[in-house]
Amino acid sequence: MECSRLTVSAALTLDQLRVKTSVAINWRNVWRTLQEVLTDCTKDNGWLHVSSAADRVVHYTLSQILYNTYEPPSDNELEVLYDIPDRGDQIKILWLQKAAIGFYTVKLKGTLIENTDEKYAMHMLDTAYIRTTHRRQGHGLSILTDLLQGRVGQDMGLSSPISRSMWRGDFLK
Numbered sequence: 001m002e003c004s005r006l007t008v009s010a011a012l013t014l015d016q017l018r019v020k021t022s023v024a025i026n027w028r029n030v031w032r033t034l035q036e037v038l039t040d041c042t043k044d045n046g047w048l049h050v051s052s053a054a055d056r057v058v059h060y061t062l063s064q065i066l067y068n069t070y071e072p073p074s075d076n077e078l079e080v081l082y083d084i085p086d087r088g089d090q091i092k093i094l095w096l097q098k099a100a101i102g103f104y105t106v107k108l109k110g111t112l113i114e115n116t117d118e119k120y121a122m123h124m125l126d127t128a129y130i131r132t133t134h135r136r137q138g139h140g141l142s143i144l145t146d147l148l149q150g151r152v153g154q155d156m157g158l159s160s161p162i163s164r165s166m167w168r169g170d171f172l173k
């Protein structure tokens, strides 16, 4: 597959076209497969901040299409659907060999808690996801190491509920 960067647009419109087993995303009047959307030849390996409209399309595809639709959360595992992040949330995507394979989002300390006048008293890990094809390779654990970088000694919270797979790994021991 040819590896190319999405054209960045200030006005972002997303449409999903579902035709039985295939899904495409229309952005700026160009239809792209999920694989094309989740590939970016400019990305180095590692957890990178979402900093452009193209990155937001990648996060949307991972969180709202792959996770919410194709790899849906399991009630037994205490996994839940994810909402679109709030404006002040920090979003990072894990890139591996030019492919987006996971994400996490953080509610930053001092930002407003939705529908209240209160503010988060500490950074909160709000959502986390690694594609099923890449699980059990330590990428989930790397969320925590990435999160804690530069924040040693600071309190850190996790949004509830915490899924069983999150508890099971070495994350919270």
Ligand SMILES: CC(C)(COP(=O)(O)OP(=O)(O)OC[C@H]1O[C@@H](n2cnc3c(N)ncnc32)[C@H](O)[C@@H]1OP(=O)(O)O)[C@@H](O)C(=O)NCCC(=O)NCCS
Pocket: 079, 127, 128, 129, 130, 131, 134, 135, 136, 137, 138, 139, 140, 141, 142, 161, 162, 163, 164, 165, 166, 168, 169, 170
């Ligand atoms: C939770 C989640 C992010 C973990 O991702 P992951 O990449 O599989 O996590 P890790 O690989 O670091 O650890 C998972 C397991 O693999 C094991 N593992 C890690 N590296 C491994 C390796 N190289 N070989 C074999 N096993 C390995 C870990 O010890 C852990 O084992 P355990 O579950 O038996 O304790 C992932 O399961 C997920 O996206 N779940 C759906 C959404 C969700 O639950 N999010 C969390 C909300 S709180």
